[in-house]
Amino acid sequence: MDGNDFAPALTRRHFIVTAVTAAGGLALGIGMAPRLAQAAAVTAQPWDEGGYDPHEIDAWIAIDPDDSVLIRYQRSEMGQGSMTALPMIISEELQCDWSKVRVEYASPNRNIRENKVYGDMFSNGSRSVRASRQKMQQVGASARERLIAAAAARWNVPAPECTAASSVVTHAGSGRTLRYGELAADAAKITLASEPAIKTPDKFTFIGKPMPRIDVPPKVDGSAKFGIDAQLPDMVFAAIVACPVAGGTLKSVDESPVAGAPGVLKVVRLPDAVAVVATGSYWRAKQALAKLQPEWDVGPAGDIDSAQLSSAFRAALDGPAQTARNSGDVDKAMQGAAKTFEAIYETPYLSHSPMEPMNATVHLQPDRLDVWFGTQDALEATEKAAHWSGLKPEQVFVHNAFLGGGFGRRDASDEVEQAIAIAKAVQRPVKLIWTREEDTRHDKFRPHALVRFKAGVGSDGVPTAWSMRVVTSSILASAKITFPGLKGPEPMATAGLSNNGYNVPNTRVDVVLKNTHLPVWFWRAPGANQHVFAIESFLDEIAAAGGHDPYQLRRKLLAGRPDWLKVLDTAAEKGDWGKPLAPGRGRGIAICEDTDSLCAQVAEVTVSPRGQVKVDRVTVAIDTRYVVNPLTIAEQMEGGLIYGLSAALYGKLTIRNGAVVEGNFDTYRMVRLAQAPKIDVHLVPGGGEKWGGAGEPSTPPIGGAVANAIFAATGKRVRSLPIMDHDLSSGSA
Template identity: 35%
Template sequence: MIKNLHSRRGFLKGTALATGGILLSLQLPDAGRTRAALAASGPSPFVPNAFVKIDDQGVTLIMPHTEVGQGIYTSSAMMMAEELELDLDQVKVEAAPPDMSKYMDPNLYDQATGGSMSTRSDWMRLRQAAAAARIMMVSAAAARWKVDPSTLKVERGIIRNPAASQQLTYAEIAPDAATQPVPKDIKLKAPSQFRLIGTRAKRVDTAAKVNGSVLYGIDIRQPGMKIATLALAPVKGGKVASMDEAACRATPGVLDIVKSGDDAVAVIGEHMWAAKQGLEALALTWDNGVNGKVTLDTIVAKMDEASKTQGVVIRNDKNAQAAIDKAATKLSAVYQSPFLSHSPLEPLNCTLHIRADGAELWVGTQVPVRAQKAVADATGLAPEKVVVHNQLMGGAFGRRLDIDSIEIAAKLLKDIRYPVKMVWTREQDMTHDYYRPYYYDRVAAGLDASGKLVGRTHRVTGSSIYARWAAAAFKNGIDPDAVDGAAETPYDEDAVFTDYVRQEPDGMNTSWWRGVGPTHNVFVIESFVDEMAAASKQDPLEFRRKMLSRNPRALAVLNLAAEKAGWGQKLAAGHGRGISLQFAFGSYLAHILEIEVGKDNMIRLLRSVIAVDCGITINPDTVLAQMQGGMIFGLSAAMFNRITLTDGAVDQTNFDTYRVMRINEVPKIEVYQIHNNEAPGGVGEAATAAAAGALANAIFAATGNRIRSLPLADALGA
């Protein structure tokens, strides 16, 4: 199935609705039916399932991925408008309904948005769908006018016959086009023909965000709707010990108390304040259970022990350990990367209206099919009886790839028959997150007498997200994300050994976080490369250049960043520059960060220079925004963030204890893009992964202190 999704012919076999519009689909059982037969049969038995819809309201992109702030609604609309010969303002965007057979991301095993995959997965299929629609409409116009389709011109959704001064809009010809066969061979535009792709475009969602008309999940209002908030066991596996229901029900505005199992209680109120006050009056106490003595220290101690054992081998080339044993210079180190919270600005929430015969869910989710199934499973309804209204999200960073908040809400509200918006407080959101895993890395390397790398080993120890989230991708004990960037690096390497030890932490749920595996592996690799350069008394830039003879694209971004950052120019006392280089998410990126470390050990971030090659660029402004936002997100985490536990409960409860970088702390960020016609890479997470390594290396350059444990401010004692 995955191969078929990448096949142009396999993708475009399908059907179109004949009710005044066109709808392209993936290959379906009735693909052999002619379009004329479908038109004669009236409304098709096929549900709307594809990417292009054209009717008297105009052109709509049925968007297979969700908008999480990354600008995908704009760049995907640009791809579609390009092949449909439209301008961007002529394309509306509509979130696709849950339907795995039509909207599955072939790289994510799900109808999901994540992994910086949206553009990479949609680059061909959206353009093919749009081009096929255009060909069908031109063919329909040609049939009506009895002319050769090649003689017709299309501009801004108007088909013209220059020889007879005839013209038709897409909306006018759409009913005829619905009877045309889906073209078997689609000729897409060459890059030299692009009008929109590669140009700067204003985001299609900006105006609504500025004027306040946009609706996020937390903004939903429904007639008769009530508000609920919840309390979850502070320790995983804990359960309610006692509560004062009478005091809660006596709170003004409280309507009901609902429970799910022994570990979740919610209060429904006329408004959020009533629900929150009622929850406080409930005076919950908890039995913390088996995880009541878990601390961060106990988790790390187990990881340390696990990391001393042989893991599942990921890469074993040319006996790296033997090469290290014979090397003139030997290095080894342990690096640690902490648990991290997502903590998006919009805390978790969803609105549910459950009825006996069906349900509606309003939520911002990265996984609409899983969201639908969560409600269906909790209520006993068939999935098709659950309507999902996917909303824009006020941040996610991977948190909304999990549906625990929807599952909990559906279980709590399954017997409630009026609409209820379930809102997590910031404290519940932060203390019951699905955290970025803690990683414990053992690395070693050997250099010959000339300072050349002759062998490298890397053992990654940490939780497996894939084993829980996408078991089909967790094969032979290997989590591909946990080792992403560890086994394969941009550098010339011949003798490499990499293995993975799965170690699940007590009392913690782990999940995707913006960048996940590369956010820790790039930090480890790039820090350790700097250690190699220092051990061989080589300049960090020159050391890297010597190892890039086989990777011209990586060398190009490194050289560009170095040039723009002024590498080699003398710095003031207390200043330092650090480098990070990576190939991750399908893109090449080099980052050079300049900092100042004061006498009080306070770190001041001065200048961040990013050079990125993400292949063909849809919207340069999107790349710029994602580089800036991703870098701030990554630097903020590297500087300040970690999740710790005491007696099984998370210590950090809000942004006073889980620090976010302030505006005055953000460095000047410069982004330089290399444009080419290579396949597009991802940009949503790339800059986040490039932050920590450059920062750690800059600290070493400024102070001589080597940082091997995050966050960096804690390591410095600042």
């Protein structure tokens, strides 16, 4: 998938004469003083009523008489910082005063009613910046030129004699000035003869500066609203439990245990779940639900466990495969190799586990549906909600909130489908919240995967041929989506393998897609998050066997790829590669390409005699090609790495009787402060044709870097995750 093919043409929108307030809006009683003092700010709350403003220049920008600028943001803020980055891009071209910028979510309903004026609205694949930046530049440049044209008309001078800077238009000859706030109403009526050119990256003066994220202030005082925080008059609460085995159905449930329980309004039967609805508090619904003992028809998957799944994946290794990459002649080169290697790497199912459990609040009326929740795709959610409610998309108002973590999970809207069904049953506004256990067990999971590597090396220990054969599940089939124009296997299935940067003349990557009863989904850096651990570990095996330094062997195989080398060298140098370490400590290195960015990491670990692993320090080098906000990119490197580290050290879902065993954070363990390494991030943007992503590329390398560091410290090779399942003790404990 490529985020750079966006056509820069911008549909011209004319001024909305009157602010249209949608009928039937709900009073939310939510407010927050605007924070305009020092920096750009996020507006009161994301869930505006209809997405209109009386001072609009177009659907994207409104400028008040006091010069404050309202910018609409069509993506989803889940911590990745694009709610700051996209307005920065608009501001670069608009030449407005950043301290006067406010940002709010664009309305998906307006998008539908106004012919997709905001375009697509998804936030996935680390694409918010790279898929939007040309359009954001065009939005800013168009508004700027219309403000200039309005001033030129006021002064009766040619527009080219005027310039715009810091929210002021100046006429060079006369020195006259007009503020944006004085020009906005006129600018709104102006149609440009042609769209202005946008800046090339070398002309950026604001893009590239480290800017504090605009969503941080409301996130330190409790005022930031997440989906779970929606409060409606007359709202009731729902707790839900789905059939423990995915694909199973509800047979029956005896309601008598909750008779007379406080506040219980109704037991709602869904095809594959039971919900209890209560007044007053979610706790009442949750407590009552716990009293029920639903009978499930678990279906044919009801006797499947992890060992069976692992065996089935191994058995599928020699099944019919699709080829993702094939260069040279691997079989022939293997025959001539001085030595061959083979190893299988295995990574388990995982849940996304965002801190905010799945939830949705819906108010369903005969001719209107309002949904409050956090979604990575408010437009698709609107269309799906219309389908589930039987209303037209223009009757559906999705009020996107701040997302309490996304990581790919908030992209399916399955919680909305449930909430609509419950609302139909109770005929009242309802807030559905999943328990943590429900969130873990009824995720759409990171797939289980195997990679079987075979490699042939020359007498110098350098590989001349390698093949990689993956067994994993199809995310596209599970998500029931297609990538238009896709040739070959779905890219997630071999991500990190088929796009490895190493110059091994004979390379083959095949994939066998084996689907199970467990739904699988996009999980931060899909495919790469598990396959990079595998390939970077296997390459380390080759290096060790041939007596090569792992860093130097990578350098040799990346010869002629200066962008890869720069990232690798930066991580190695800043990470003190080669400097002596005490016994029991080790360094490992890994590199990958992901979302058109390059990321290398050097991990430094200590392994105790009892085999306990502590990751002390990680050095990151990242080439996103271009940088909008270096502060956010550094944050994404830090956070993405920790996300991958939890998976590498602890992440595993166990399947027993077809169901996920782990439920809460006591059994599904996460990295906390005490396990978090010291992290240093180095940005080395290399420019070029494509823009790279930032939200995902630091997740894939960490598992390999840590596993390789463990090998350096102990001589023990980790070929499956999580690391906690391996005995790394040195026998002296």
